Amino acid sequence: MGPGVDRVPSSARFPASAEVVVIxxxxxxxxxxxxxxxxxxxxVLLEKGTVAAEQSxxxxxxxxxxxxxxxxLPLINLSMQLWEGMNERVQRETGFRRCGILYAARSEKQRDLHQRWVNEARQYGIHSEMLSPAQLLQHLPQLKGDYPGGMFTPLDGRAEPQKAAPAMARAAMALxxxxxxxxxxxxxxxxxxxxxxxxxxxxxxxxxQVVVAGGAWSRLLLQGLGVSLPQLKVLSSVLRTRPIDFDPGACVSFGSVAMRKRLDGGLTVATSAISTADITPDSLRFSAQFMPAFWHERKAIKLRAGKRFLEEALYWKPGQADKRSIYEVLRVLEPTIDAGMIPLIRDRISALIPSLAPLPVAxxxxxxIDSLPDAIPVISAVDPxxxxxxxxxxxxxxxxxxxxxxxxxxxLVLNRAPSVDAHPFRFSRFTDGEKIRAQFWL
Ligand SMILES: Cc1cc2nc3c(=O)[nH]c(=O)nc-3n(C[C@H](O)[C@H](O)[C@H](O)COP(=O)(O)OP(=O)(O)OC[C@H]3O[C@@H](n4cnc5c(N)ncnc54)[C@H](O)[C@@H]3O)c2cc1C
Incomplete structure (x- = not known):
């Protein structure tokens, strides 16, 4: 079962037409x-399950x-400005707080990479700081372990995933x-x-006009139109604790695990070090395009062979107008958690911050997670x-x-001047000869 999400009522009337349908x-x-x-x-916004029941x-x-x-970076700068005013814009609590984000460096090599990113980001007006080991301990006095420093962005933040999209949807309905x-x-x-x-x-x-914002299902929706999108999925595991008397201040990644304070007083804790990738027909279909990113992340991705291959081969087919589709069978993509992950997350966090042991997991x-070969999104018209x-x-x-x-x-839908340059996010980059490559800074 996924986390409890704030519910949003559907509109009473089924519409016959719209200027724009968002899927x-x-x-x-x-x-x-x-x-x-x-x-x-x-x-009109159409959802096969309920608002934000999947990744969001x-x-x-x-x-x-x-x-x-x-x-x-230009798009996230715009987003952070929008988050800042979001509670007021939607007249509801999205959980957004500017608490800062901190990455502890696991090695000197990683610290140097962080330093390079901090230098690059300055030209986008982002003022992140490099922390010495002593400054890192000032942020987290309870931390055990040898870290050669960290990277800290005070103006980054957090919001509550179980509240944010529902709050925004209610505001949109009011309009x-x-x-x-x-x-x-x-x-x-x-x-x-x-x-x-x-x-x-x-x-x-x-x-x-139709906007496909189907997360892990977008590839299949496009396949129904004869358009190929190189998209794969990886499974990531998360836990939350009961409310506890501990606040790391910033959202913190220690390399192997990461955590943040929740609005309900608990912590959200997860591992950034390992994701699980089921081998599916799509993994084979898109293996060449994803190989550079996979090779770079090979220590962080656990490949798993199992029943998903057959399930997706047999049942994940584009829909037909007059037949029940896979989208109705799987209302909510509810992946089985990787059983080894929860003790691993619990043990790692307890080793780093002993006062958190035993972690009160609720x-x-x-x-x-849906991903493209260069790990940046498509936000674009689909030219064909x-x-x-x-x-x-x-x-x-x-x-x-x-x-x-x-x-x-x-x-883009309204054909007005884009708020930021949309060129990096064009769909045609997969076919117009651009060298498709992910950047890794963390
Ligand atoms: C464990 C985990 C940790 C993450 N941590 C972070 C983080 O800290 N910060 C961050 O920025 N991002 C994070 N992400 C990524 C982030 O959650 C996603 O990038 C984001 O939520 C994607 O939103 P989406 O709307 O594209 O997809 P989704 O939230 O998956 O929504 C897609 C929706 O489309 C619906 N749909 C699909 N097909 C159809 C259809 N045929 N008809 C009707 N509806 C359909 C689905 O039911 C679904 O609700 C994380 C993701 C995961 C899984």
């Missing part, structure tokens, strides 16, 4: 829909500039958004090549299909960047 009620779809309705655009409620909640791919949950999109239809209709399990909605869950837009592939850091991503997506 996917994760934080990216919600942020896009919010930006659209704020401009008075008649928007299962993540750590870090709103992070620290260590990001340089291509994302006229039509939200349909338990409403899976089976297919996107075209007329003379142009998007013309979205077929859901409850009927058709006429529209000329709940644990798994989340499926007029009227089709895509916002997906946020690769483990889409929560913090969502407000800006939603605004940028809305800019």
């Amino acid at each position: 996917g009620g994760g934080i990216i779809g919600v942020a896009t829909a919010l930006s659209l309705v704020e401009q008075g655009i008649r928007t 409620s299962r993540n750590w909640g870090w709103c992070r500039r620290t260590g990001r791919d340089l291509r994302e 006229g958004l039509n939200l349909q949950q338990h409403c899976a999109v089976r297919t996107i239809e075209r007329s003379a090549g142009q998007v013309s209709e979205v077929i859901t399990e409850h009927g058709a909605i006429r529209c000329q 709940q644990s869950w798994g989340g499926m 299909v007029p009227g089709l837009f895509l916002a997906t592939g946020f690769s483990g850091h889409g929560f913090g960047i969502a407000p800006g991503a939603g605004q940028l997506m809305a800019d």
Whole structure:
């Protein structure tokens, strides 16, 4: 079971048409829909399960500039400005707090890499600091272990994943958004090549513009239109504690584990050191494109062969307008947690901060992260299909960047000047000869 997410009621009336249909009620779809309705655009948001039930409620909640791919820095700067005013904008609690983010360096080599990132980030107006071992201990006096220093961004922050997208969705509804949950999109239809209709399990909605923000499902939705998106998934495990009398101040990564204080008084704790990648037909299909990133991260990715291969080979097929689809069978992607991870996270955090042992674990869950070969998203028109837009592939850091991503997506749909340069996020980069490469700074 995933974490408890604030519920949002669906709209009463099923719409026959819309100016824009957004597919996917994760934080990216919600942020896009919010930006659209704020401009008075008649928007429908379709979600096969419930708002934020997949990645967008299962993540750590870090709103992070620290260590990001340089291509994302203008967009995350915009997002941090938007987070700052988000509670006021949506008139609800999203949990956003500017608490700072701190990465302890595991080695001298890593500290040097952090230093290089700090130097690069300055030209984007980001003032992160390098910490000496003594300064690191001032932040975390209880820390045991040898760290040659750290990297700290005081103006980074956190928000509550179980609250943020629901709060934003409610605000969008107050401005006229039509939200349909338990409403899976089976297919996107075209007329003379142009998007013309979205077929859901409850009927058709006429529209000329569709934004696919389907998280881990985006690839399949595009496949239904004959468009290939190189997208894979990795499983990451998280736990939360009961409310406890300990606050690390900033969100902190120690290399092997990471934690932050929650609004409910507990901690969210996870490992950044290991993710599990099930071998699926897509892993084979896209192996060449993902190989450089996989090779770099090979110590952090545990490959697992098992029943997912057969499940995806047999059942993960694009939908058909008149048949029950996989999107209705799997309302919520609820990956089984990697059983070894929870004791590992618990033991590591207890070794680093002995006063936390025994860690009062209240709940644990798994989340499926969707990723693209260069680990930055697509926020773009999909050129082969007029009227089709895509916002997906946020690769483990889409929560913090969502407000800006939603605004940028809305800019592109409305054909107005983009808030930041959208070129790095174009869909066509996978086919126009650009060298596809991820950046690793952490
Ligand atoms: C364990 C974990 C930790 C993370 N930590 C962080 C972090 O600290 N900071 C950060 O910035 N990011 C983090 N991330 C990444 C972040 O959570 C994601 O990048 C972000 O939530 C992606 O949002 P999304 O809206 O694209 O996808 P999702 O939240 O997955 O939403 C996609 C939605 O589309 C719906 N959908 C799909 N197909 C259909 C269909 N056919 N019809 C209708 N609906 C459909 C799905 O049901 C789903 O609700 C983490 C992720 C995980 C899993």
